[in-house]
Amino acid sequence: MKSSLLERKTSDLEKIIVELNRGREFACRLREILQKHVDHVDDEDAYTLVGKIMSSFCATLSILSSNEDSSSSSCKISSLKDRRGRYKRRKTLEATIKETSTLVHDGHAWRKYGQKKILNDKYPRNYFRCTHKFDQGCQANKQVQRIQENPPLFRITYYGHHTCKTCPKVSQMICDSPNDHEDSNSVLLNFNSTNNNYNNHHHFLGMMVETVDLSFEF
DNA sequence: TGAATTTGACCTAG
DNA sequence: CTAGGTCAAATTCA
Missing domain, CATH: 1.10.287 (Helix Hairpins)
Structure with missing residues (x-):
């Protein structure tokens, strides 16, 4: 291409x-x-x-x-892996920080694009962008990081605002990597589904689930 | 088979 | 120079 x-x-x-x-x-x-x-x-x-x-x-x-x-x-x-010039790193933008023990959905569809081990932090930081970044040009981003094991506590940092048109009742889920499952660090939100796989996210988009059944996996 | 996630490489602000 | 934010190929999933 x-x-x-x-x-x-x-x-x-x-x-x-x-x-x-x-x-x-x-x-x-x-x-x-x-x-x-x-x-x-x-x-x-x-x-x-x-x-x-x-x-x-x-x-x-x-x-x-x-x-x-x-x-x-x-x-x-230049090789295929040469990405110089394509990368745009965010300067210090205004951020909204939330700390929560439950990863309650915020009404937007998020897509994970990275995970990073942070210096002096026990848990990795997960990077999400709005699912509609490309189809609607929505610039909203967020970072999710576990900051406490027991009881589970997460810091969610939001950057930018949603410009996409998404239904506010659409559920959102966050899940750490499979490695974290092994390390007993991960959290899974399950929204009224018989399948505990977070990849069912798009099914929820269609189902417009309103009742929420939260379950954590550690 | 297309979409989502994982993950190592790449890039830049500080 | 380094930490951390992003990219994109590989992998996984439905």
Whole structure:
């Protein structure tokens, strides 16, 4: 996908260079014709004008050539894992912090995109973004981190506001990684389901569950 | 088979 | 330079 885009860009660039070369060639031939007929001032002006056109073609071609060289060389260096330039880290934004012993749903659909072990913290921090980040451009994010084992206590930090249109009654669930299950650290919220798997989230979206049955797994 | 999660690599603010 | 926030390939799930 990305490589095909790159190939297309490269081929487009090559076409542009070919066309510019043709233009320069035509201007060169026009200058030769004019060279034979420089009889008065107007012809002299036309002659210098053609010269300017030619130098413009040459300048454009040299710019394109240098870009092509740099892009092709950078392509050799960069790998699939090279994500420089794509990453945008949030500066210190206003945050809403909640501490709760129960991971009660907040009415929004969240999608986990990362988990990080935090220095001097016993439990990992989980990173969530709004499910509708891409389809509706919703910029809401949140972080969930367990801060206490018994009784379970979680710190939920919200960044940004929801701009997506989601039903306020839609349930939301949070679950730590499978490793945490092994470490007896995880918490699972189950919303009126016969299956204790948090991946049933989208089923709840459709069911519009209102009654909530919370259960924790440690 | 598509969507969600996991997780190591990558990137940058401080 | 490091901690921590994000990305995206691999994996899991339904």
